[in-house]
Amino acid sequence: MKSHRLTTDIPHGFTFSATACGLKKKGLDLGLLTNNATATAAAVFTTNHVQAAPVRISREHLKKSRHKIRGVIVNSGNANCCTGPSGLAASRKTAATLSRLLGCKPYQVLVCSTGVIGVPLRIEKILSAAPTLAQFRSSEPAAFDQFKRAIMTTDTRPKWAAAQFRVGRKRIRLLGCAKGSGMIAPNMATMLGFLATDADVSSSLLSRALSSVVARTFNAITVDGDTSTNDTIILLANGESAARKITSENGDYWRFLAALEDVCKSLALAIISDGEGAQRVIEIEVRGAASDHAADKIARTIANSPLVKTAFAGADPNWGRILAAAGRAGVPFDPGKVDVELSNIRVCLRGREHRFSERVAHRKMLAKYVPVVVDLHAGRGVARVWTCDFTAEYVRINASYRT
Secondary structure, eight states: OBSSOOGGGSOTTEEEEEEOOSSSSSSOOEEEEEEEEEEEEEEEEOOOSSOOHHHHHHHHHHHHTTSEEEEEEEEEEEOOOSOHHHHHHHHHHHHHHHHHHHTSOGGGEEEEEEEETTSOOOHHHHHHHHHHHHHTOBOSHHHHHHHHHHTOSSOSSOEEEEEEEEETTEEEEEEEEEEOSSSOOOOOOOOEEEEEEOOOBOHHHHHHHHHHHHHHTGGGEESSSOOOSSOEEEEEEOOTTOOOOBOSSSHHHHHHHHHHHHHHHHHHHHHHHTSTTOOOEEEEEEEEESSHHHHHHHHHHHHHOHHHHHHHHTTOOOHHHHHHHHHTSSOOOOGGGOEEEETTEEEEETTEEOOOOHHHHHHHTTSSEEEEEEEOOSSSEEEEEEEEOOOHHHHHHHHTSOO
């Protein structure tokens, strides 16, 4: 996986563009990802019962097109959520306008939005900017740079990753970008992700691969426990590498899956490291649970605990907060058997304090990446979740988001 940009990272056949249409007070706020022809598409959407208009329309288009998509248009600055019939109409108009410019069917266009909830979308700004987007599409890295910046809201920096692998003698490229900084607890924050590859993958396997990887990456992060109304991950595969098609779970598929997970994990961790006001990434690993599901419930409860997260903000080795959070996860275990490690320092042994240097632990917890291990000694279940600390800056950002 790479975190630097090279021209060779752009998968063959894909183009990007972006512009400032005026939805945000300043900066790029409208982006376009297209393929030379239709690409096979897979997507995972929010499971929040309150779903934005673009989520509903994109679900509909994905089904109607039989997962054959020509382009994805995304705006930032407005979520187009809780906007009633006019919001649905706006997403439909966006897809229809872009389809005419691309020469495809409206249902071959997916629509995404991110930003403030409950504010009517000024659709005329998007429609007037659409011709510019379509005209200046490019496969150059600079165009991708602009696209990944156009999808940002409270993000402090763009997030992207790339990987390459081989199918036979053909090189396959996989490129992705994402946005998200707050309202992050994906359950498929405001989180959007876009992935493109020139591999040729059957529709069923593409969807299976995306769902599998999302469960271990994007769905394993949390900033604040809030699942967005707009969460969307879209993966497009166009086959323009000329490599043989991946139609079964063979070696080619597993190489593709590994590359996809590499990219998605990198993007997920980039989201956490850019959590609103965050100073450090916290990895919560729960071992020895009765099952993986039980371990996951405990890990998520710890990761979403405000008391735990504020302790990490102060680099305070307050392991009692971790054990208390684990105890309210709704999973039975024996507290007298639990061990806890913070930054590779044993702080709790069999449910009691294990003597350690507070000063040394504090210093190690000031790192940008802090590992936490909770061992229940109750089985073989394991889970890993990533979160970040809670600082006063998180409150400041979200207290003034609209103003």
